[in-house]
Amino acid sequence: MTxxxxxxxxxxxxxxxxxxxxxxxxxxxxxxxxxxxxxxxGWWGKLHAKGWxxxxxxxxxxxxxxxxxxxxxxxxxxxxxxxxxxxxxxITQVGPLIMRFGTPAQKTYYLPRTLSxxxxxxxGYSEPNAGSDLANLQTAAVIDGNDxxxxxxxxxxxxxxxxxxxxxxVRTDKTAKKQQGISFLLVDLKTPGITLRPITNLAGxxxxxxxxxxNARVPRDxxxxxLNDGWTVAKALLGFERLGIGSPRRPQYALRRLExxxxxxxxxxxxxxxxxxxxxxxxxxxxxxxxxxxVEQVKRGEPLGQDVSMLKIWTMETWQRLTELLxxxxxxxxxxxxxxxxxxxxxxxxxxxxxxxPSTIYGGSSEIQRNxxxxxxxxxxx
Amino acid sequence: MTQASPAAAEHRVLLADSVADFAARGTDxxxxxxxxxxxxxxxxxAWTKMAELGWxxxxxxxxxxxxxxxxxxxxxxxxxxxxxxxPEPLAGAAVLAASALVAGDNEALKREQLxxxxxxAMLPALAWQEEPGGLDPAAVSCVATPxxxxxxxxxxxxxxxxxxxxxAFIVSARAGKDxxxxxxxxxxxxxxxxxxxxxxxxxxxxxKLKDALVPKAHVVASGKTAGEALATAFDYANAIVAAELxxxxxxxxxxxxxxxxxxxxxxxPIGSFQALQHRAVDLHIHKxxxxxxxxxxxxxxxxxxxxxxxxxIASRVKARCADAALKVTRETIQLHGAIxxxxxxxxxxxxxxxMTLAAWLGSATWHRRRYAxxxxxxxxxxxxxx
Numbered sequence: 001m002t003x004x005x006x007x008x009x010x011x012x013x014x015x016x017x018x019x020x021x022x023x024x025x026x027x028x029x030x031x032x033x034x035x036x037x038x039x040x041x042g043w044w045g046k047l048h049a050k051g052w053x054x055x056x057x058x059x060x061x062x063x064x065x066x067x068x069x070x071x072x073x074x075x076x077x078x079x080x081x082x083x084x085x086x087x088x089x090x091i092t093q094v095g096p097l098i099m100r101f102g103t104p105a106q107k108t109y110y111l112p113r114t115l116s117x118x119x120x121x122x123x124g125y126s127e128p129n130a131g132s133d134l135a136n137l138q139t140a141a142v143i144d145g146n147d148x149x150x151x152x153x154x155x156x157x158x159x160x161x162x163x164x165x166x167x168x169x170v171r172t173d174k175t176a177k178k179q180q181g182i183s184f185l186l187v188d189l190k191t192p193g194i195t196l197r198p199i200t201n202l203a204g205x206x207x208x209x210x211x212x213x214x215n216a217r218v219p220r221d222x223x224x225x226x227l228n229d230g231w232t233v234a235k236a237l238l239g240f241e242r243l244g245i246g247s248p249r250r251p252q253y254a255l256r257r258l259e260x261x262x263x264x265x266x267x268x269x270x271x272x273x274x275x276x277x278x279x280x281x282x283x284x285x286x287x288x289x290x291x292x293x294x295v296e297q298v299k300r301g302e303p304l305g306q307d308v309s310m311l312k313i314w315t316m317e318t319w320q321r322l323t324e325l326l327x328x329x330x331x332x333x334x335x336x337x338x339x340x341x342x343x344x345x346x347x348x349x350x351x352x353x354x355x356x357x358p359s360t361i362y363g364g365s366s367e368i369q370r371n372x373x374x375x376x377x378x379x380x381x382x
Numbered sequence: 383m384t385q386a387s388p389a390a391a392e393h394r395v396l397l398a399d400s401v402a403d404f405a406a407r408g409t410d411x412x413x414x415x416x417x418x419x420x421x422x423x424x425x426x427x428a429w430t431k432m433a434e435l436g437w438x439x440x441x442x443x444x445x446x447x448x449x450x451x452x453x454x455x456x457x458x459x460x461x462x463x464x465x466x467x468x469p470e471p472l473a474g475a476a477v478l479a480a481s482a483l484v485a486g487d488n489e490a491l492k493r494e495q496l497x498x499x500x501x502x503a504m505l506p507a508l509a510w511q512e513e514p515g516g517l518d519p520a521a522v523s524c525v526a527t528p529x530x531x532x533x534x535x536x537x538x539x540x541x542x543x544x545x546x547x548x549x550a551f552i553v554s555a556r557a558g559k560d561x562x563x564x565x566x567x568x569x570x571x572x573x574x575x576x577x578x579x580x581x582x583x584x585x586x587x588x589x590k591l592k593d594a595l596v597p598k599a600h601v602v603a604s605g606k607t608a609g610e611a612l613a614t615a616f617d618y619a620n621a622i623v624a625a626e627l628x629x630x631x632x633x634x635x636x637x638x639x640x641x642x643x644x645x646x647x648x649x650x651p652i653g654s655f656q657a658l659q660h661r662a663v664d665l666h667i668h669k670x671x672x673x674x675x676x677x678x679x680x681x682x683x684x685x686x687x688x689x690x691x692x693x694x695i696a697s698r699v700k701a702r703c704a705d706a707a708l709k710v711t712r713e714t715i716q717l718h719g720a721i722x723x724x725x726x727x728x729x730x731x732x733x734x735x736x737m738t739l740a741a742w743l744g745s746a747t748w749h750r751r752r753y754a755x756x757x758x759x760x761x762x763x764x765x766x767x768x
Contacts, residue, residue, distance in 0.1 A: 259758065268760040275747065278754035286702050289674040310667045367660070374659035378666060380642055381654045 005067045012070055016077040019050070030082035030253060032348075032355040034207045037120060037162035040086035044117045053115055054091050061099060061107075062115045068298045079249040087159045090114040090121035094167045094186070101225040101233050106186065110165075122163035124154040124187075124211060125234070131156075132368050134169075135178040135231065139213060141170035141185060146220050148172075148185065150193070150213040156362075160196050160209035164189055173228050184230035185222045193217065203354035242304055243295070245363050246311030248288040251319040254352050255284050258326045264343035267329055276325055283318045290314065306376035309369040316359040317366060323353040390451075397455055400435045401462030411728055414467045418583025423546035424469040426505075433502025438476045441618070443484065447497030452684035453618060457625035457676070464629030467735055469584050471507070471544025473626060475499070478543065478619035478743075479506040482552050482563060485611035486603035491565060495550075507548035509539035509566075509589050510612060517744050519554065519561065519612035524591065526555035526562050532597040533557065533564060535572070538590050543742065545587020546577055552602055553591070554612060563608045565600035566591075582734040613689060617696035620743050621683055624703035627739050628669075628676050631707040634714040634732040635665055641718055658717065665710045672706035675699055694756040697749035704740035704749075711736040 004012055023046050028035055047053040055074045057063020066074060095114050098106055113119040130137035139152025150170060160166065166187050173181030187194075193216030198206035225233040258277065267273045294308055327334040330342070330349040339348045360366040374380045408431060417424060432438055440456045442448020449455070460472055480499055483492060483506065498504035512523055524537025535555055542551065551566045551573075566573060572594035577585040603611045642653030642662060652658055679699035683692060711733040715722040722729040740746065754760035 268754075268758060271751075271760075274754055274760040275750065278750045278758070278760065281758070282698060282701060282750060282753065285698070286671050286675045289678045290671050292678065293674050307670075310663075310670060313663075314667055314671065370660045370663040371656070373663045373666065374656075378639055378659075378662055380639070380659050380662065381651045 004064055004070055007070075009069065009073060013073050013077060016074055017081070019052070020077060020081045020083055024081060024083050028084050031084050032351045033203065033205045034159055035084035035086060036159070037087050040084070041117065044086050048116055053117075054095065056092070057095060057099070057115075061095075061111050068301060072295055072298065075244065075247075079247065082253070087120050087122070087162050089123055089158075089167075090119060090165075093123065094121050097167075097184075097233055097236060098186075098224065100236060101184070103221070103224075105221065106224060110186065119165050120159075120163045122157050122160045122166050122189075122209075124157055124166045124168040126156045127153060128155055132365055135182070137169055137171060137182065139168070139170050140174070141168075141172050141183060143172070143220070144217075147217045148220065148222065150185075150187075150216040150218065152213050154211040154213075155199075156208050157211050158208045160189070160211055161198055161206070166211065167224075169230050169234055172230075176228060179231040181228055182230040182234075183227055184224045184233040185218065186224055187216075187218050187222055191216050191218055201354070202357060203351055242308050243291075243298060243311070246291060246294075246308065246315045248284060248291050248315055250356075251284045251315060251322055252288070254319060254322050254326065254356075255281060257347060257352070258322060258329060260345045261326065261329050261342050261347055264345040265329065273329070280318065280322050280325060283314075284322070287311075287314045287318055306372050309364070309372045309377075312363065313360075313366050313369050313373075316356070319359060320356045323356045327353050390455075393449075393451060393455055394458055397437075397440075397458045398462065400437075401459055404431070404435065405462055405466045409463075409466045409468045411467065411731070414469060414583075414731065417469050419579050421546065421577065423577070423583075423585045424471060424544075426502075426547055428468065429470050429505065430502040432470060432472070433500065436500075437472070438480075438502055439500030441477060441480055441484065442496050442500045446484075446492055446500070448500045452680070453621050454680040454684050456622055457680050460622045461625040461629035461632075464626035464735070464739075465633040467582075467630070467731055469582075471505075471584075473619050473622045474507060474543030475505050475548070477622045478615050479508040479552055481615035481618045482508050482611045483565075483602060485607075485614045486563060487607050488565075488599075488602055490599065491602060495565070504549050505544065505547060506550045506552055507542050507544045507587065508615060509542045509545075509551040509587070510554040511541045512537070512539060514541075515748075517616075517748065519609060519616065522554050522556045522561055524553065524555040526557040526564060526596070528557070529595065532595065532600065533562070535564060535566065535591045535594040535596055538588065540586065540588045541742070542587035542589060543584075545575060545589070546585050548587070551589060553589070554608070557604065560605045561608045561612075562604045563602035563611060564596045565602050566594060566596060570594050570596075580734075580738045582731070582738045584738065610689070613693070616743060617692050618683070620696040620700040620749070621679060623739050623743060624672075624676055624679070624699040627703040627707035627736060628672050630732055630736050630739065631669055631672065631703075631710040634707075634711045634729065634736075635669055637729060637732075638662065638665070638710075638714045638717045645718075661713060661717065665713055668706040668709055672703045675702045690756055694753055697744075697753040697756070700744065701746040701749040701753065704736075704746040707736040708740055708746075 025043060028039060052064060054063035055066045055071055059065035098110050110119060125134060127137050127139060141148040141150045166189055168185045168187055169182050170185055171181055172183040193214045195212045197210040199208050199210060200206050262268050262277060291311055294311060327349050333340045334349040337350060339346050436449055437459045439448030440451045444450040456477060463472060495504055499506060510519060524539060526533035526535055535553060539553060549568055553564045553566050555562055555564060572592045574590045576588045579585050642658060643651055645652050676699055679695050682695050714729045715733060718729050721727050
């Protein structure tokens with residue numbers, strides 16, 4: 001077993017770069033839509049065979065056990081090459097939660113299958129009436145003998161139709177106060193009574209689903225953590241997830257597209273356009289300086305505080321403004337669907353615009369992030 | 383980001399401590415208010431105190447009696463002082479004028495004047511601009527005519543920072559095809575100084591020159607060296623002005639947050655209202671972005687990049703800090719309400735300082751355009767800030 005943490009940063013970076021450049025499917029570089037399992041299965045297999053599918057997992061569970069510095073290099077190299085995220089919620093989200101809160105049986109069953117891709121996970125948190133106010137969730141699991149009987153619905157479940165399993169927040173005590181009557185379940189999607197309805201998004205893709213539970217009966221041992229203590233499990237957020245969500249890579253990529261279009265059309269000679277372009281370029285570069293500070297913090301082994309929320313606000317709001325200028329730069333071509341030829345530069349104007357829209361909604365909306373900063377960082381009164 | 387060496391780290395701690403001590407005991411807002419709009423503009427006794435603390439010599443090489451430190455260290459001083467709104471011309475004299483003199487090639491003059499500058503005995507001001515928004519160091523109408531081995535100077539220089547009590551001016555002038563930088567003691571015959579009071583109560587000097595004599599020994603630099611000296615001084619001063627803007631905005635934001643927590647309306651502290659909370663958060667984010675860019679830029683400038691990179695870095699940090707400081711200080715007025723429109727309340731002092739610093743040495747828009755020209759080759763580059 002290679003001790004990656006003992007390698008020099010340069011050598012490790014070189015090895016990761018060589019691997020992704022050699023093995024990652026070229027047609028899936030820098031795609032905006034979420035990659036589907038049938039597209040990513042081969043790449044997943046290669047990563048798994050090399051022992052690289054779970055950089056964040058400890059070695060004893062089959063991960064790479066990377067320290068913070070190496071983890072950042074791994075992420076940077078994947079982002080640099082434009083590698084899409086596979087349906088990886090098992091690796092990034094529920095896997096580490098299973099390690100921390102799971103029973104020995106849950107660990108033994110799920111962890112190796114999650115690594116191999118036999119178990120593909122999706123997240124069942126949001127509901128039609130529990131979005132930003134997640135603790136208002138109403139999907140109920142009632143104990144009946146050795147089973148839970150689940151009724152209700154989840155929504156915005158990304159790639160549920162690629163998944164085999166769902167990790168669920170359900171209400172198990174209707175009398176308790178909001179957060180206190182919630183439990184965390186690990187559920188097989190083949191369970192009778194569970195049905196999916198794919199939802200087409202603004203970009204025309206069916207990336208997320210509605211998931212309906214109609215008297216879906218699952219065994220008691222699907223419970224992870226204590227009964228009615230699921231909120232604690234769900235809140236155990238991962239530092240890297242919170243850093244990754246504010247990474248400047250996507251706006252940086254969009255900026256390169258915009259610059260290529262602007263050059264092809266001679267727009268940089270128009271001082272009105274150039275002023276807006278350069279202000280956005282600096283917003284991205286300056287946001288990257290802020291990102292760099294949080295990266296340094298992670299490398300020093302310090303936990304990320306609530307202030308990391310500002311990174312998501314800045315990065316995503318900048319990304320949105322950039323995609324708006326990209327549409328404008330395209331003029332009539334900016335609203336033609338599909339890839340357009342702009343004086344020899346192939347550009348998809350609409351997809352970046354569409355895919356930047358939900359970025360200020362998912363993972364805690366910009367308004368929720370501002371509430372968090374107000375309360376925990378500025379310590380303003382409530 | 384590079385780690386500072388232990389010695390450099392120690393210097394930074396000592397400087398930060400000395401600035402904090404001076405901010406607590408050496409200056410206050412009452413002093414700032416007393417000096418506003420006066421012909422003195424600032425206090426030479428305070429200037430001497432700053433010299434004793436080593437601050438004026440931060441950028442002066444050790445062989446000329448300075449500390450020979452970098453912009454990162456100077457920024458610690460500048461930012462800390464800016465929080466207090468001290469009116470002394472640190473950026474004008476100890477950065478802009480000092481850097482021009484250091485970058486010149488007159489060894490004798492440097493040996494004579496730089497130790498005095500570091501000691502506070504010689505306060506120089508750089509007289510290089512002529513037209514409003516004229517930021518091209520080569521666009522010089524002031525004429526230096528050869529005379530007895532030296533020059534005779536004629537023309538008008540404007541927007542000279544720190545001029546009120548300057549002991550000497552470093553004047554840019556055209557000598558044939560070349561630009562020359564000339565050392566001109568204040569009392570020189572044919573040199574007449576007028577002051578224009580700024581929004582923040584400080585002043586720009588206007589220097590009218592008619593056949594003012596400059597001996598050969600007072601040529602700071604000529605030709606390419608003069609151009610490079612002006613460009614270096616301009617970029618360094620912009621980085622330090624960015625640090626000052628960052629100090630101004632941080633103090634203004636602290637005032638606003640204190641007020642949001644204590645001012646009660648509708649029976650609650652106004653900081654409990656979400657509309658104001660979200661405004662405050664946005665200001666905080668602007669502060670953090672400005673601070674991250676400042677830190678990164680200072681380190682990059684101290685690594686001595688080439689002239690193009692240096693200019694791009696300076697423009698990037700000035701643009702960011704100017705916009706952030708203007709936004710924060712303007713909103714400081716709004717968040718405080720009517721009281722902040724009074725002269726007796728301090729919020730306005732912070733806004734006015736941010737405005738004068740933002741306008742001096744190029745606005746955010748001007749700097750973004752220069753950045754665009756340097757990094758993506760965008761046309762529409764302006765040398766005049768209109």
